[in-house]
Amino acid sequence: MIRFDNVTKIYKGETRAVNDVSLNIAKGEFVFLVGPSGSGKSTMLRLMTCEEKATTGSIHVAGKDLSKLNSWRVPYLRRNIGSVFQDFKLLPTKTVYENVAFALEVIGRPDGVIRTQVPAILELVGLQDKQRRFPDELSGGEQQRVSVARAFVNRPLILLADEPTGNLDPDTSEELTSLLDRINRTGTTVVMATHDQTIVNRMRRRVVALRHGELVRDEQRGAYGGEPEHGTAPDDATPRDGTGS
Amino acid sequence: MSRIRYFARETWANIRRNLTLTFAAILTVAVGVMLVGMGLMAGYASGNALDRWEGGVQFEVFMDPQIDPSQIDALGLELETHPEIDRIEFFSSEEAYGLVSQQMADQPELLAQVSPEALPPSYRVVPRSVEAELIESLAAQFRQRPGVMSVQTGREEVDAIRTWFSSFQGIVLLLSIVLAGASVMLIFNSIRVAMFARRREIEVMKLVGATNSFIRFPFMLEGMLHGLAGGIIGAIAAGVLRGHVEGLFSRSDILAFFRSFVVTSSQFTTVVFVTVIAGVLVGMLGSAFAASRFLDV
Numbered sequence: 001m002i003r004f005d006n007v008t009k010i011y012k013g014e015t016r017a018v019n020d021v022s023l024n025i026a027k028g029e030f031v032f033l034v035g036p037s038g039s040g041k042s043t044m045l046r047l048m049t050c051e052e053k054a055t056t057g058s059i060h061v062a063g064k065d066l067s068k069l070n071s072w073r074v075p076y077l078r079r080n081i082g083s084v085f086q087d088f089k090l091l092p093t094k095t096v097y098e099n100v101a102f103a104l105e106v107i108g109r110p111d112g113v114i115r116t117q118v119p120a121i122l123e124l125v126g127l128q129d130k131q132r133r134f135p136d137e138l139s140g141g142e143q144q145r146v147s148v149a150r151a152f153v154n155r156p157l158i159l160l161a162d163e164p165t166g167n168l169d170p171d172t173s174e175e176l177t178s179l180l181d182r183i184n185r186t187g188t189t190v191v192m193a194t195h196d197q198t199i200v201n202r203m204r205r206r207v208v209a210l211r212h213g214e215l216v217r218d219e220q221r222g223a224y225g226g227e228p229e230h231g232t233a234p235d236d237a238t239p240r241d242g243t244g245s
Numbered sequence: 246m247s248r249i250r251y252f253a254r255e256t257w258a259n260i261r262r263n264l265t266l267t268f269a270a271i272l273t274v275a276v277g278v279m280l281v282g283m284g285l286m287a288g289y290a291s292g293n294a295l296d297r298w299e300g301g302v303q304f305e306v307f308m309d310p311q312i313d314p315s316q317i318d319a320l321g322l323e324l325e326t327h328p329e330i331d332r333i334e335f336f337s338s339e340e341a342y343g344l345v346s347q348q349m350a351d352q353p354e355l356l357a358q359v360s361p362e363a364l365p366p367s368y369r370v371v372p373r374s375v376e377a378e379l380i381e382s383l384a385a386q387f388r389q390r391p392g393v394m395s396v397q398t399g400r401e402e403v404d405a406i407r408t409w410f411s412s413f414q415g416i417v418l419l420l421s422i423v424l425a426g427a428s429v430m431l432i433f434n435s436i437r438v439a440m441f442a443r444r445r446e447i448e449v450m451k452l453v454g455a456t457n458s459f460i461r462f463p464f465m466l467e468g469m470l471h472g473l474a475g476g477i478i479g480a481i482a483a484g485v486l487r488g489h490v491e492g493l494f495s496r497s498d499i500l501a502f503f504r505s506f507v508v509t510s511s512q513f514t515t516v517v518f519v520t521v522i523a524g525v526l527v528g529m530l531g532s533a534f535a536a537s538r539f540l541d542v
Contacts, residue, residue: 049452072456075451075455075456077454078454079453080454089445089448091445102446102453105251106251106449106450106453106459107453107455107456108247109247110247111247114247151453
């Protein structure tokens, strides 16, 4: 579903944000992208959505070679990718329902589809009773669930989450991750960039660790720091068990 | 359906949010296209009034409407064979009526009082030389002929008027170009402000895969509406101006000379059409610039 072949991304001719990364994510996988700040996690996600172009190497997403993708086709690629961010990116002037409906509206979905899909997805994320609320009337966890609903309402093949629990307390983070897990079980490929070692360690899913833009570890059923029961600080995610690279 | 509602809603929200800049843009467009309309009307008016002086015609010999046809021919022959005259053109009473009815298309009650038989047939004369003295002496010669009602010269005045009108048109054109530039910049800015105000929406739209054209459309529509509104206001202003000037000419004896400077309804329709289209084009140009500058994937 997502394949990186020797991908390097250099910003403004200097910063090497991603360095010679090769990675293959199959359909239906749940992948944690971990590593300290500035290790290149966000750049990886931005490369997947074509917000950035790889300097060298090739990236395939949903069967498309991104280096050969015409810029006018980029929006159609993004309709297959849902994105969730740390800061939610909800529109404060729109209600919960309108925020989610907006995502369908602006890709030209008919009224009928919007009227059936939006309530269904809000029920999935457990916000059916808060459809008429505005984002600032909701808790952080609820806001993030709205943003997940918006990302998933079009049933994308891939869901990318960039530090989705970064602004949430531990319990809420847990709830959100289990929501992403439920979405993953519908067959959607989920890639979640995170600092949250508790979640990574509890979920026991594939872990891809980055450091200084290089892929330093990739293990199935992995843990945040490489050793399950022994957590490390987020900024010190050095691989220790040597299974990586 | 959801699309149309979306575009209508977003465009209206943009305009409302940005009212002062919108007004500035619309009024600038209006003044600019009004000038275009004025220039166009000045061209039409001078064209209508000076039509018979086209092609080097230096004087016109009007004959008595009751003149005998053989006399017309005799006079024509004399004019044609005159050594100082290059060529002539004959206008019968019916042709004269045709011209008058064109100019008076807006005043049918006035036209009804004119009959073709009452209008003098005429020769338009192109002499070999344009020296004023020669033209005067020629005119004087023919003024005395039997059956001739009057001889009108006026080349110099005509040339002066034509020069005046064309320089007037030049100034108006220049001003309207300046204002068109200002309008494009104002619309460009008002669209940019609208985009800035909606940058969160735009970000989300890009995120969920809205196409560039979909994102741009409400902004383009807004710019076009600015232009359209300006165009319509400009056209109305041009219409008011036309009525005012024509009223002025018909009331004042000093300005009586200008009474033949009229713009017909069909010409005015063209003026309205051109001014409105010019407004829309200016609006489209400004918003297209803004959209391409500030809305890339």
